[in-house]
Amino acid sequence: xxxxxxxxxxxxxxxxxxxxxxxxxxxxxxxxxxxxxxxxxxxxxxxxxxxxxxxxxxxxxxxxxxxxxxxxxxxxxxxxxxxxxxxxxxxxxxxxxxxxxxxxxxxxxxxxxxxxxxxxxxxxxxxxxxxxxxxxxxxxxxxxxxxxxxxxxxxxxxxxxxxxxxxxxxxxxxxxxxxxxxxxxxxxxxxxxxxxxxxxxxxxxxxxxxxxxxxxxxxxxxxxxxxxxxxxxxxxxxxxxxxxxxxxxxxxxxxxxxxxxxxxxxxxxxxxxxxxxxxxxxxxxxxxxxxxxxxxxxxxxxxxxxxxxxxxxxxxxxxxxxxxx
Amino acid sequence: xxxxxxxxxxxxxxxxxxxxxxxxxxxxxxxxxxxxxxxxxxxxxxxxxxxxxxxxxxxxxxxxxxxxxxxxxxxxxxxxxxxxxxxxxxxxxxxxxxxxxxxxxxxxx
Numbered sequence: 001x002x003x004x005x006x007x008x009x010x011x012x013x014x015x016x017x018x019x020x021x022x023x024x025x026x027x028x029x030x031x032x033x034x035x036x037x038x039x040x041x042x043x044x045x046x047x048x049x050x051x052x053x054x055x056x057x058x059x060x061x062x063x064x065x066x067x068x069x070x071x072x073x074x075x076x077x078x079x080x081x082x083x084x085x086x087x088x089x090x091x092x093x094x095x096x097x098x099x100x101x102x103x104x105x106x107x108x109x110x111x112x113x114x115x116x117x118x119x120x121x122x123x124x125x126x127x128x129x130x131x132x133x134x135x136x137x138x139x140x141x142x143x144x145x146x147x148x149x150x151x152x153x154x155x156x157x158x159x160x161x162x163x164x165x166x167x168x169x170x171x172x173x174x175x176x177x178x179x180x181x182x183x184x185x186x187x188x189x190x191x192x193x194x195x196x197x198x199x200x201x202x203x204x205x206x207x208x209x210x211x212x213x214x215x216x217x218x219x220x221x222x223x224x225x226x227x228x229x230x231x232x233x234x235x236x237x238x239x240x241x242x243x244x245x246x247x248x249x250x251x252x253x254x255x256x257x258x259x260x261x262x263x264x265x266x267x268x269x270x271x272x273x274x275x276x277x278x279x280x281x282x283x284x285x286x287x288x289x290x291x292x293x294x295x296x297x298x299x300x301x302x303x304x305x306x307x308x309x310x311x312x313x314x315x316x317x318x319x320x321x322x323x324x325x
Numbered sequence: 326x327x328x329x330x331x332x333x334x335x336x337x338x339x340x341x342x343x344x345x346x347x348x349x350x351x352x353x354x355x356x357x358x359x360x361x362x363x364x365x366x367x368x369x370x371x372x373x374x375x376x377x378x379x380x381x382x383x384x385x386x387x388x389x390x391x392x393x394x395x396x397x398x399x400x401x402x403x404x405x406x407x408x409x410x411x412x413x414x415x416x417x418x419x420x421x422x423x424x425x426x427x428x429x430x431x432x433x434x
Contacts, residue, residue, distance in 0.1 A: 242407045246353055246414070306349035313338045313346055313406040317386075320337065324383075 001121040003092045009128030010137040010144040011099030011253035014157040028188045032090040036098045072113045127151035135165035148172040156180040227293040230259040238314040256295030354419035
């Protein structure tokens, strides 16, 4: 039986960071990873930096809504390739859900699909909660609440930024073991160990499944921006300021790989959660040699073209000022 | 409001580009109204006009004008796209956004 661990958590909770750390550990590197992204431009593969062979991206939609069957098919395909030697042997599968996924249908698929049940076993659900933004997300988004309710283990991320929202977590899930970790520095042995028998999980799943109301926050959408030409750092700065000022709390998540004109040979990794823009990370080289900026925003009721139009306007302004000098 | 022959002189969005950006901004701010291109600039709803500044007025890029009674209107200069958005948002009475200062820097070392 191949153990499957579902790693979930609301947008920006740090799932990719956690997986990147876990996969760097030689003990856990023999894991296959399935990432579900909400958006048109798959990015998490590059952000996690996992080997091509053991990585499957299920992008463009929300796994819980669109791809329940796809998850089963993907897991079975991967297992078949593992058996035939087409992909390196792996000891476990880690499924990273999109930040907007309700894990209940995913767990249903893992528990109820007969073919899947013969080869795979649910090892557990790890839910990440952002110490800084998590309480607001739990209050505002049904997806975030379901992720915590269904957790076997809860990892509070960014405890260096704020106190963990323990009361809000415990109100939803009083029993799951809870730890905190900075920058994904969690103990993989604790996170990925098989969960204790989930006595109440089937009942909980049934209750959640019956509750068809508001599984997703209305008005959520993903917006993708792709650019061939590098962006001046000043244009990126102004664009981020403009987005933070005008989209404000409606901007739930922004991530991307950006070519800056000042350093185009190294991609800048961009992360923002609502108005909090993280300091840029820099990769050593472009994944796959593809030197193209790719940014994905997830937001509520943000006009679809506003981010790209704002970027074009500030770019023109910055280019004009540069030409004047 | 035509784009200058030398785009480097006062590079700015073209009138249709600016109209589309401002229309999106109105939707984002949940302010009802239309943005129209007129001979001398853009008009937002019944009360606000955005006119491009002359090259000699640099660094001003646009003027936001609210005609008033007996010629006592208001006229505010905007030196950037972000400044224009902020001025319009305030003038329209939309809920104010929180201005933030960020810095994007190249890698150290």
